[in-house]
Amino acid sequence: MSGWVAAGFITRSADRWGVTARTVTTTASATQAEAPDSATVAVTALGEGASAARARERARNRAAAIRTAIEAIAEVTIETVDHRVTNSAAAFDPETDAAFRAVEECHIRCEPAAVEAVVVEATDGGGGIDHVQFSLTDTTRAELQDAAMTAAVDRAREKAERLAAAEGLAVGSAQTITTQPARPGGEAVDNAWESDPAVHPAPISVTERVEVAYELVATESTAAAATAATDDSGKD
Incomplete structure (x- = not known):
């Protein structure tokens, strides 16, 4: 186009x-x-526990299980981009009754055709989908x-x-x-993937302007x- x-x-x-x-x-x-030829799925793995160490361990184990499951069904590149731990006692409106909550976030890069399988494996493994971003390779x-x-x-x-x-x-x-x-x-960022992994990404456009x-x-x-x-x- x-x-x-x-x-x-x-x-x-x-x-x-x-x-x-x-x-x-x-x-x-x-x-x-x-049409985009690359996709990044941001997956979060949660872990809760009575201590920060226990919460981190559970988040890490869940993230590892998700990675293993995804690598078995698609050719992907996985990068851990964030670790964080929340103390519920210090939170104004804690999201959990557990004393601590840990989050490990991974970015999973794959072909657009593999996004649906990645989303399904990640959510079936107890992970959350933060967003799906479609892009063009260099x-x-x-x-x-x-x-x-x-x-x-x-x-x-x-x-x-x-x-x-x-x-x-x-x-x-x-x-x-x-x-x-x-x-x-x-x-193109499509949050609809959280509810409908059959969504197809829109084409991505590149514009160049010249003065001659x-x-x-x-x-x-x-x-x-x-x-x-x-x-x-x-x-x-």
Whole structure:
């Protein structure tokens, strides 16, 4: 999927010798979209106990059991990203009657097609799903950026050619090409996975914006007419 927008203007400038040059500057953007090819499932494992050590041990054991179960059914990368322990006596509104609650959070990276199995195994093992985040791998994102950049530059030239034609001129070589910040876009985060693991992730889009300044030159017909006029002026 792709899209674009464009705008432009024509300017005159003189170099240090006083020669007037005309340029046309256009801006354009293009968007490429692709289904996500990577997913991260944030899984939490809870453990409660009369002591902090006991709560941590239970959370750690539960997380280990969840990891083992998931690794048996899908190709994943698992990273532990957080350990924390809460003292219920120190909490204003404790979530448990136990003296201590420990949480171990893991990020499980997998292909989108494996998310449903990962969610099921994690929840069946007593874990909780904090969120599911879909994204693009670095390779796919780079490919989309290249395609969007090419499309944006092509569109910028098309716009320049239309503006030049209105002045009876043609577009020459590009003088400068500048990339511009695109509107920020986030990855797709789908909390519906907690209740419906059959949800399909939306495509992720990548947008590139450019500003290009082109030299304006005479068209072939204009140049031919100017040459003929010069030849005629030299006749007796």
